[in-house]
Amino acid sequence: MLNFLKIIIFLLLFIIQISFISALSAPFFNINIIIVGLVIILILSGLEKSLAWALAAGILLDMHSFYFYGLNTISLFTALIIANLALTKFFTNRSVYSYILLTIISLALFDFIKMGLVFLLNFFTKNIFYQEVFSLNYLASLGYKLLFGTVIIFGSFYFMNYYSRKMKSFFLMPKNEKNIHKKI
């Protein structure tokens, strides 16, 4: 039942991303809730689960995209793996700052990998279209993506913090050490 609910929420988020957000006027169409969602799963449930959901999201995105099939899946996987490396190597806590930084890393990586692959493909196939993948417009768009991503993850963090104990800070102190502190 819980899994069914998760699938429904996932499909809802996907439809919101692919149809609702894409129809919004500039700059709001730069919002990317899929990456933000995957980053939250990565932090809370680990790489395995986030990759599993990334596979589902990537396949659906690829089915809706005019770029070559697999581009979104590959980009999502790579972005999440690098974000996970950053999470395990550089971030020791689950603070709002680590959430924001991981979202920024994932969003930027996803975009760079996706556009980089498109650029390479166009270069090798000598496709005259989409030559300007890294144009000024693209950079402005990326800026908005990072800004909106930061706002959404900031809101999500405090929302989850309010309703869940998963992110509440706790201290790893042995019992006898606590007693020592009390005595002091």
Next chain:
Amino acid sequence: MKYFNKKIAVIFVAAMIIILLHYAGALAVFENYILTFLKPAEKIAFNAGNKGGEFYNGQESYDELKKINEELEARNQKLLEENIGLKILEDENIALRNQLEFYSRHNYKKLVANITSREGGYGIEQIITIDKGRNDGVSPGQPVISDNGVIVGKIFAAEDSLSYAHLITDKQCQIAASSINKKETAGVTKGELGLTIQMNFIPQTEEVSVGEVIVTSGLEQQIPRGLIIGTVQEVKKEPNDLFQSIIINPALNLNTLSIVSIILN
């Protein structure tokens, strides 16, 4: 710490198999089912998003509209004076329209379709996803029009049940066009920053004036003659250049589109 375990390896293998099966064509039926299943919800979500965008734009442009209204009032006065002269040209215009086969909706085999998504990739979302594809007779090069016969874009890729079109304001969308003046000035239109359209390769000797209507020239195999593109907003003429160019104002707001038609023949 181990970064890759068995479960992650399984996910990677699954992803590779799915991608390979897609290119082998084994997933086509399955993908079509998913797309058909998602279509109604996507349509509703897209329309809701469009409404949201319209509301935001409406709020933003209130002051702008006030200014435009004042300009339009002044322009209206000028147009009233010009109208007398245009009455004389009316008969000639009717003959010219017949000659150009100017927009006759009954002659085209049209396919009504919904826009389900927009995609860009390099900053400006000027690519629309349409819920009709190869199975419905859609193929690259076909024009996408609005209900009143204004060309809004051109199909550049079609899948079984989906197709993708560049809007006319997209840089990648090039359309053979001509004006409805006596000389039928011809050129090629190209989108400008997702906002306007530029028509290039117009010889310096041609006379184009602001306000003239620009239509498709019919030189492209799949795009019939006479589909309205927009009106001339500005003429760019440099004495040293071989050609002049014009800026065209699209005939309708392309950001609020949700239902379009594709001309199939």
